[in-house]
Amino acid sequence: MLSLLQDGITNGAIYALLGLALVLVFAVTRVILIPQGEFVTYGALSYAMLATGQVPGTVQLAVVMGLVAFALDLVFARKSLHARLVMRSAALNVAFPVALLGLTYALVGPNTPVAINIALALLIVAAIGLFLYRIAFQPIAHTSVLVLLIASVGCHLALQGLGLVFFGAEGLRGPALSNAAVTAGPLRFTGQSLAVYGLTVAAIVALWLFFGFTKTGKALRATAVNRLGARLVGIRTTLSGQIAFLLASVIGAISGILIVPITTLYYDTGFLIGLKVFIAAIIGGLVSYPLTAVAAILVGIVEAFSSFYASNFKEVIVFFLILPVLVLRSLAAPEVEEEKDYAR
């Protein structure tokens, strides 16, 4: 009973971490980040492959996406090209992923230290997240939440399919980050699960401080509310979106690396994890960080208990859990129609 609770809380803490990233991305860009799950699998499986001494396909993907992003930068700025802009874009979109590729090939091997593998996996996924925003979402950043959501589903499809190409249909497991363990009464806490709790709490506090008290954080929030208004007061809205995606992909990859030593991950596991996170994020109304974290832990607990008592219907129960939540949410916050002078 108690260990079920503990399982639930550990899973829930991971969901909470991811839920924060979802809320962050939605708050800044209005994108409902379905590919969050792919950040998790990419992080986890890249790390697992690096640990066996192989180069994961994700690093090549990062290079290709970087090149596309660079091309887009050039096309969109073709009327006002100047050297500084081209250099900056080339450094971020071309030099960075190419260097990462070189570094990966140079460092990879069966005896590479865990810390280096983790760092590489994080950098790779961070690059993918950054370029994903540039390529898929920045050109349609002004459109409705619905259009962004459909695009987001498209990205999920493509990234999940690529995941199959990179990692194969077989699941992978990664080496443990630490073998330490603490025993408290009947419960045994592994170093792994303690790291999960610690990172989740740290991330919540950090995000809360960042958005509540720093100028950049406030600029990001302003972008979410009104893009045009934010631009008029001098906030670079595209930069805000990129920062949000960067943070989300790093958080996703960290979560993935935290779970992959505990459970075998498959190329499509991320999507299911991501959807459970949505349930939590939606309970938090896609705006509240603490509420999302609490809800995520609840989802984890419900999942742990239903997998014990009705393992066949675990998914059914978890996914239908969202319906009452959605209804309550819609009733609590009725739709506000956009007011425009013209009908267009």
Next chain:
Amino acid sequence: MTQRLPLIIFALVMAAIPLIPGIPPFWIVLLDNIGLAELVAMGLVLLTGVGGLTSFGQAAFCGFGAYTTAVLTTAYGMSPWLTLPASLLVSGIAAVLLGIVTVRLSGHYLPLGTIAWGIGLFYLFSKLEFLGRNDGISGIPPLSIGSFRMLSPDAIYYAIWVAVLLAALLTMNLLDSRTGRAIRALRRGHIAAEAFGVQTPRAKLLVFIYAAVLAGLSGWLYAHFQRAANPTPFGAQAGIEYLFIAVVGGAGYVWGAVLGAGIVVVLKEVLQSYLPYIFGGQSQLEAIVFGIMLVLLLQLAPSGVWPWLMSLLPFKPARKAPDTSLKLEHRERAPGSSSVLLRIEKARKQFGGVIAVNDVSFDVNAREIVALIGPNGAGKSTTFNLITGVLTATGGAISVLGRKVENAPPQEIVKLGVSRTFQHVKLVPDMTVLENVAIGAHLRGNSGAISSMLRLDRTDEAKLLAEAARQIERVGLSDQIDQLAGSLSLGQQRIVEIARALCVDPMLLLLDEPAAGLRHMEKQRLATLLRQLRDGGMSVLLVEHDMGFVMDLADRIVVLDFGTKIAEGTPAAIKTNPAVIKAYLGAAA
């Protein structure tokens, strides 16, 4: 007839295809699959493209249709034709249950909800013992007529395509009707539609059920085509694909669904047969291409292929002009002969700590033009929203013809003969002026969805359109009657709103800044029209900032400032009222 012509040609072409000698059987299979996808996509067009309710879960309804017939035919030996109504009924009931929850959801919660129950149902299908768990159910009997068993792909071809063509016909009939206009107004928000009596939750549920029944029909055909049913084709991936089809073709158009299904099914086939040669024998590669294409499409051609094709056509399909000689019966007048049409007593509205309307009282009498003026933020539009039921009052009483309208919804207020325009124009931009104005006559017609689909609504419909055309003529926009509302200037759009409000056959017309955006001549014409309406027995309450316009036109003026009534009287008295001058020009003046 002109509208049916493309459908008839299309039907003849489709009927002829299997008869072409030497056509590869594989093409027929492909066309069967296209037809099945079209049925689902057509439902999505109505639901998502027209009604604005995005659903990723349509594949689950195919599942309901397919599994219903699978269970009934294999376990109970029922004839496939008998299971057809059962399949449609089960999908429909599932849609009612899910729809009651889902259509209440607002904004992005709705598509997220559909993803969640879509996946939940997929797991349910694959876990239930009597549905054969992951293996599904096989050995489903084929459709048969007499001793003719539709075993081959070209035999069931006709069954599938008859279903597709019927569905296309019914869907187009539905869209081109009173109910169809109500559905088409949904995507642009519910406030305007409700102001003219549309029961928006009911309209949303209707399209939700309609789309689910079409998906159920597709599932039923699929089960008898494949002769088996398993969970995979009813999962989240399939649900996403159906939405993709609708977006590719053009989510707002029935023919877009037909075209989109053709493009996507063929593309998928091509990708599945060639991609493995390029990348080695991996499955699911087409998902990558689909994903990338979906993103590209949203960036480059967000409205889909069909509207783009139509814009290439050198001619525009002409629409029959409404026969304006047809008379529409007047709205039933509420009994009561009080000379006070509208009485507002101590109306109050608080938003948190802000008092937007502070115990305001005034009357509007029969045959009177009353103007409500005041600086920005005085609470004028809020007062309008209280009268028309868009907002519920915090306190006070509002009565129409002596009857209290305690927090009645907008649909009830308009029934009393109070109709309105909006400060921020609320028209459906991709509907014509005629169609927009006809929404105003919604309550004066009574044909429902089913009679519209079967075209039993034509006399009713002709009268509604005739009334709309008459009101458009009355406000002087006859030349623009077939233009899309979104292509008009702001001033003209405001006039269209007035015509729409007149279609209610109102006793009291509420106009929120009708003259904003009008040129001088247009303002004079508007003033003449409003005087004519008053002399014909109507009362007008208007909010307006153009003082020249108001002073010339109004019989009486009510002045609000910071939510409080500061003056009331004839234009001459208001012009010299010190409190009014202070509110507008400040204390020093």
